[in-house]
Amino acid sequence: MKSRSKQGIARLLELAGEKKSLLIWSGVLSAGSVMMMLVPYLSVYFVMAELLRHASDISGVDGPYVIRWAVWGVSGMVIGYFLMYVGGMFSHIAAFRILYGIRVKLSDHLGKLPLGYFNKNATGKIKKNVEMDVERIELFIAHQLPDLISTAVMIVAMLVTMFALNVWFALACVIPLLIGFASQFSMMAGQKAKAGLREYFDALENINASAIQYARGMPSIKMFGQTVRSFRKFHADIVRYRDFSLHYADNFQNGYVSFKTIVLSLSTFFLPVGLFLLSGDPDNVAFAVTLMFFLVLAPGIATPVFKLNNLASTLNVIVEGVRRIDRIFAEKPIPEPKYSYKPSSYDVQFQEVCFSYSGQDDADVLHGISFTARQGEITALVGPSGSGKSTIAQLIPRFWDVRRGSITIGDVEIRNMRTSDLMDTLSFVFQDTFLFSDTVYNNIAAGRPGASPEEVYAAARAAQCHTFIERLPDGYRTRIGAGGLYLSGGEEQRISVARAILKNAPILVLDEATAYADPENEYQMQLALRELIKGKTVLIIAHRLATICEANQIIVLQDGRIDDSGTHHELLSRGGLYKTMWDAYRMSAEWQIDRAVERKEASAT
Ligand SMILES: Nc1ncnc2c1ncn2[C@@H]1O[C@H](COP(=O)(O)OP(=O)(O)OP(=O)(O)O)[C@@H](O)[C@H]1O
Numbered sequence: 001m002k003s004r005s006k007q008g009i010a011r012l013l014e015l016a017g018e019k020k021s022l023l024i025w026s027g028v029l030s031a032g033s034v035m036m037m038l039v040p041y042l043s044v045y046f047v048m049a050e051l052l053r054h055a056s057d058i059s060g061v062d063g064p065y066v067i068r069w070a071v072w073g074v075s076g077m078v079i080g081y082f083l084m085y086v087g088g089m090f091s092h093i094a095a096f097r098i099l100y101g102i103r104v105k106l107s108d109h110l111g112k113l114p115l116g117y118f119n120k121n122a123t124g125k126i127k128k129n130v131e132m133d134v135e136r137i138e139l140f141i142a143h144q145l146p147d148l149i150s151t152a153v154m155i156v157a158m159l160v161t162m163f164a165l166n167v168w169f170a171l172a173c174v175i176p177l178l179i180g181f182a183s184q185f186s187m188m189a190g191q192k193a194k195a196g197l198r199e200y201f202d203a204l205e206n207i208n209a210s211a212i213q214y215a216r217g218m219p220s221i222k223m224f225g226q227t228v229r230s231f232r233k234f235h236a237d238i239v240r241y242r243d244f245s246l247h248y249a250d251n252f253q254n255g256y257v258s259f260k261t262i263v264l265s266l267s268t269f270f271l272p273v274g275l276f277l278l279s280g281d282p283d284n285v286a287f288a289v290t291l292m293f294f295l296v297l298a299p300g301i302a303t304p305v306f307k308l309n310n311l312a313s314t315l316n317v318i319v320e321g322v323r324r325i326d327r328i329f330a331e332k333p334i335p336e337p338k339y340s341y342k343p344s345s346y347d348v349q350f351q352e353v354c355f356s357y358s359g360q361d362d363a364d365v366l367h368g369i370s371f372t373a374r375q376g377e378i379t380a381l382v383g384p385s386g387s388g389k390s391t392i393a394q395l396i397p398r399f400w401d402v403r404r405g406s407i408t409i410g411d412v413e414i415r416n417m418r419t420s421d422l423m424d425t426l427s428f429v430f431q432d433t434f435l436f437s438d439t440v441y442n443n444i445a446a447g448r449p450g451a452s453p454e455e456v457y458a459a460a461r462a463a464q465c466h467t468f469i470e471r472l473p474d475g476y477r478t479r480i481g482a483g484g485l486y487l488s489g490g491e492e493q494r495i496s497v498a499r500a501i502l503k504n505a506p507i508l509v510l511d512e513a514t515a516y517a518d519p520e521n522e523y524q525m526q527l528a529l530r531e532l533i534k535g536k537t538v539l540i541i542a543h544r545l546a547t548i549c550e551a552n553q554i555i556v557l558q559d560g561r562i563d564d565s566g567t568h569h570e571l572l573s574r575g576g577l578y579k580t581m582w583d584a585y586r587m588s589a590e591w592q593i594d595r596a597v598e599r600k601e602a603s604a605t
Contacts, residue, residue: 011322011326022090022091022093022094022097023090023091023094023141023145025087025090026087026088026090026091026094026145026146027087027145027146027149028087029083029084029086029087029090029146030083030084030087030091030146030147030149030150030153031149031150031153032083032087033079033080033081033082033083033084033087033150034080034150034151034153034154034157035080035153035157036076036077036079036080036083037076037077037080037154038076038154038157038158038161039072039073039075039076039077039080040073040074040076040077041161041296041297041300042069042072042073042161043069043070043072043073043076044073044296045289045293046065046069047066047069047070048289048292048293049286049289050062050065050066050069051066052285052288052289053285055285084150087146088142088146091141091142091143091145091146092142094141094142095137095138095139095141095142096138096142098137098138098141099134099135099137099138102134102137102325103130103134105329106129106130106134106325106328106329107130109328109329109331109333110126110130110328112333112334112419113331113332113333113334114333114334114398114399114400114401115394115399115400117331125205125206125208125209126328127208127212128204128205128208128209129205129324129325129327129328130328132204132208133321133322133324133325134325136317136318136321137318137321137322137325140314140315140318144311144314147307147311148308148311148312148315151304151307151308151311152308154304155301155304155305155308158297158300158301158304159174159301161297162174162294162297165290165293165294166290166294168270168273168277169270169273169274169290169291169294172269172270172273173266173269173270173294173298173301175269176262176263176266176269177262177263177266177301177305179262180258180259180260180262180263181259181309183254183255183258183259184255184256184259184309192251193251193316194316194320196248196251197316197317197320198320199244199248200244200245200248201320201321201324203237203240203241203244203245204241206237206240206241207234207237207238207241210233210234210237211234213233213234214233214234259309260306263301263302263305263306264299264302266298266299266301266302267294267295267298267299270294270298271295274291274294278291334398334401334419335401335415336418336419337415337416337417337418339416340416340417340418340421341412341416341417342412342417342421343409343410343411343412343417343425344410344411345375345410345411346375346409346410346425346506346507346536346537347372347373347374347375347408347409347410347537348372348373348396348407348408348409348507348537348539349371349372349373349407349408349409350369350370350371350372350392350395350405350407351370351405351406351407351408352368352369352370352404352405352406353366353368353369353370353392353395353402353404353405353406353407354366354367354368354369354402354403354404354405355391355395355400355402355403355404356403357400359403361403361404364403364560365388365391365560366388366391366392366395366560367560367561368405368561369388369392369405369560369561369562370405370562371553371555371562371565373537373538373539373553374537374552374553375506375535375536375537376535376536376537377537377538377551377552377553378533378538378540378548378550378551378552378553379537379538379539379540379551379552379553379554379555380539380540380541380542380548380551380553380554380555381393381539381540381541381555381557382541382542382545382548382554382555382556382557382578382581383556383557383558383563383577383581384558384581387557387558387559387560388557388559388560389511389541389557390511390541391560392557393428393509393511393539393541395407396414396426396507396509396539397422397423397426397428397509398414398415398419398422401415409422409425409507424505425505425506425507426505426507426508426509427447427500427503427504427505427507427508427509428500428508428509428511429493429496429497429500429508429509429510429511430496430511433489433492433493433495433496434496435480435481435487435492435495435496436481437479437480437481438479438480438481439474439476439477439478439479439480440469440472440475440476440477440478440480440495441453441456441476441477443480443495443499444456444459444460444495444498444499444502445502446499447459447498447499447500447501447502447503448502448503448504451502455502456476456498456502457476459498459499459501459502460476460495460498462498462501462532463494463495463497463498463501464494465491465494465495465497465498468491468494472485473485497529497532500532501532505536506536506537507536507537507538507539508532508533508536508537508538508539509538509539510529510538510539510540510541510542511541512541512542512543544585545581545582545585546585548568549568550568551567551568552567553565553566553567554566554567554568554571554578556571556576556577556578556581558577563576563577563578564576564577564578
């Protein structure tokens with residue numbers, strides 16, 4: 001926990017771990033490079049001084065001395081560039097290693113978070129944290145950090161030189177500089193500025209989240225003839241971002257303008273001092289040279305000072321970015337047990353399970369659910385929409401943890417199994433199929449890494465998808481998803497069934513697995529599933545009640561409670577909610593048949 005107290009660069013370095021030495025080297029080399037880059041300035045000074053000293057008799061100039069300084073000047077520049085190049089290499093290597101490290105850590109951590117986290121945080125927001133904030137860190141480490149060091153060193157070196165040459169001139173430069181910085185600093189580093197930056201990040205995250213929602217919702221927007229303005233959230237977020245940015249920039253205006261005016265007019269401050277002192281001793285050549293040197297050097301300090309100012313504001317952005325990345329790391333993963341128990345049998349038992357998505361007991365969507373899905377049997381969950389079927393199914397792989405009660409597999413509470421062990425015992429076919437942007441083959445093979453091609457093809461055959469895959473342009477090598485081919489809902493679902501068949505886990509959860517299948521395919525899939533479920537604990541959620549008539553046990557749910565349970569015939573004979581649902585289902589099926597017959601007769605006449 002101690003590490004969490006670190007912030008900004010320190011936390012970044014901590015995240016960077018062993019790559020710290022590269023950063024230090026890059027800083028040292030950048031500082032060295034800047035020192036070398038100052039040598040040409042010094043050489044100009046000494047050459048000028050020599051020339052002015054012998055202005056009345058140029059033949060008295062020490063030629064070898066002038067040449068020596070010229071060589072020093074050129075060498076300093078060459079060495080400076082070389083050090084800058086090597087330092088840049090180091091900082092880039094460090095930056096990309098850090099980028100890689102943080103991304104791997106983040107994705108690993110995100111993978112362990114309960115699904116509730118993704119519910120609470122929109123995809124766009126997570127994407128911004130994982131992509132933009134991390135990317136900014138790379139930019140900062142690779143370019144801006146060495147720049148920051150070299151700029152700071154350059155300013156210090158220039159100031160030291162100034163003080164060495166003439167304390168009064170130097171003070172006449174430094175005091176205005178400090179006043180300028182103070183006016184900037186008060187605006188940039190105060191609590192108000194920090195809060196502003198936080199608000200700026202929030203506005204940016206909101207825009208990201210609503211932009212993604214906007215793009216995803218495009219079919220509905222088009223379908224219902226909505227305009228951009230009518231997609232209120234996105235529009236409101238854009239307006240909020242604009243207003244906030246303008247207001248935020250406005251706040252800095254006065255400070256920045258006075259800072260810039262002061263830094264750009266440093267000669268206004270030291271020139272009167274210089275002329276006043278020179279008027280008392282007009283023949284002092286050395287003093288005149290120093291004044292001239294200041295006239296060259298003082299405007300030269302403006303560039304690094306502006307740079308330092310910009311980099312300092314970037315630093316604030318980085319600190320806030322790191323804070324947001326840390327916020328993801330601070331999210332608690334699903335707790336893993338110290339020792340993982342492995343079940344020896346695979347009955348799935350719910351005991352008095354209560355659950356709410358928010359964690360609050362007054363928002364429970366499941367109330368005291370108890371049932372056992374036996375190994376080798378099919379248990380079906382039925383009930384009206386929103387009665388809690390999918391929630392029950394998703395508690396088994398611990399997408400969320402129960403609020404009260406327990407779920408056991410065999411004799412092991414699932415919270416006493418490591419996630420990897422729990423996942424090994426489960427195959428899940430979701431209502432909303434998710435396929436990776438990858439080849440069809442890899443999508444199926446994801447079910448069991450290391451499976452042989454024959455096993456992958458056999459799973460595809462069993463899931464009734466081999467034939468349509470063979471017909472795709474590149475067969476199993478066809479890429480699907482973004483940048484590839486799109487499949488129909490039924491095809492996607494059969495590929496996910498093939499994935500589950502390949503995994504061949506002892507517990508199988510099918511959440512509307514045949515929802516998209518047409519009658520012919522549904523029959524084929526039923527055959528495939530019959531093969532798949534032999535000897536396994538099977539939990540099926542189905543709206544089409546015909547597909548679960550033969551289940552060993554049907555659990556009827558209503559409003560998150562078990563209304564009844566039994567076999568199809570038992571439930572029908574009791575005449576409760578199940579019978580009502582069955583009658584409604586039959587009627588709708590008959591209505592569909594009647595409609596089909598009518599259409600056929602109409603087309604025949
Ligand atoms: N991610 C979620 N966050 C908050 N509430 C949710 C979430 N998912 C479902 N719910 C709520 O939990 C309750 C049960 O939903 P669930 O999806 O389990 O029902 P279901 O019986 O599977 O419905 P359907 O047949 O329509 O899929 C509903 O009131 C729903 O609004």
